[in-house]
Amino acid sequence: MQLQTLFAQIDSKQAELARRRPLSAAEAASLREYLDLEWTYNSNAIEGSTLTRQETLVVLKHGLTVGGKPLVEHLEAINHQMAIDFVERLAEDPEPPTLDDILAIHALVLRSIDERHAGQFRSGQVYITGSVYVPPPGAAVPGRMTEFADWLLRTGVSMTAGGGLHPVERAAHAHFWLVDIHPFVDGNGRVARLLMNLLLMQVGYPIAIIRNEDRAAYYAALESGHDGRLDDFLVFVAKAVDRTADILLSATGDG
Numbered sequence: 001m002q003l004q005t006l007f008a009q010i011d012s013k014q015a016e017l018a019r020r021r022p023l024s025a026a027e028a029a030s031l032r033e034y035l036d037l038e039w040t041y042n043s044n045a046i047e048g049s050t051l052t053r054q055e056t057l058v059v060l061k062h063g064l065t066v067g068g069k070p071l072v073e074h075l076e077a078i079n080h081q082m083a084i085d086f087v088e089r090l091a092e093d094p095e096p097p098t099l100d101d102i103l104a105i106h107a108l109v110l111r112s113i114d115e116r117h118a119g120q121f122r123s124g125q126v127y128i129t130g131s132v133y134v135p136p137p138g139a140a141v142p143g144r145m146t147e148f149a150d151w152l153l154r155t156g157v158s159m160t161a162g163g164g165l166h167p168v169e170r171a172a173h174a175h176f177w178l179v180d181i182h183p184f185v186d187g188n189g190r191v192a193r194l195l196m197n198l199l200l201m202q203v204g205y206p207i208a209i210i211r212n213e214d215r216a217a218y219y220a221a222l223e224s225g226h227d228g229r230l231d232d233f234l235v236f237v238a239k240a241v242d243r244t245a246d247i248l249l250s251a252t253g254d255g
Helices: 003-020 024-046 055-064 072-088 098-109 138-160 167-181 188-203 212-228 231-252
Strands: none
Touching: 003 167, 003 231, 024 055, 024 072, 024 138, 024 188, 024 212, 024 231, 055 072, 072 098, 072 188, 098 138, 098 188, 098 212, 167 188, 167 212, 212 231
16 A cells, blocks of 8 residues: 555544544543553564563553563563653653653663663664664764754654644654664664654554564564665554554444
8 A cells, every 4th residue: 555545544544533532531541551551562572572462461450470481571561661651741742752751761661671771872883683784883873863853853843834744654754763773772672662652642643553463574664764765664654553543443433
């Protein structure tokens, strides 16, 4: 499906969702719990966590540990939910996220896992396992991230003025750009997905949940982007947003 067709389809569903709002408190709470779990489970599974969906629920909802699973995987689940809570609070402010916001998200993702690097840009070179792409050297990261923050501000202003990138396109670009810079020693993918969804939530759009089952296609789309062919990744993200829109429409009924 062509990108502009996907955007139009999402916009149509978004308009219908807006018509059905506001949701009841019970509907909103149920949907948030469902989507937060899907987001946390899938985002961590993509990075190698062995916690199942149900085990993730047990950790998050009941505060229990799962026998035989590493402590770090429990922390990853708890931290990711804390990061979602933080992102949802940030989304209430229409101002584009700042560098400090991005560092704060990263600090939550690595909280109690790697305190030395949590909330800090890397200083050395990193490599992406399974990719031929080599991120910029550590010395270039602060400057590249400043450029990125300036872009978030400019594109946010353009959207407020009624022009600029489509909201889904902007969010996907932000995700890709952060991964392209790879500013952290660890946690880049999780932070990129959190930032992407923050941008979507700020404008009231459904979030993009990258499914673990689509991990190979996700990495292939990112690799194409590193090669200068970003459309594959834009389509991939748009399809993820479209799926969430369908979930929301199905859950809210006819209103």
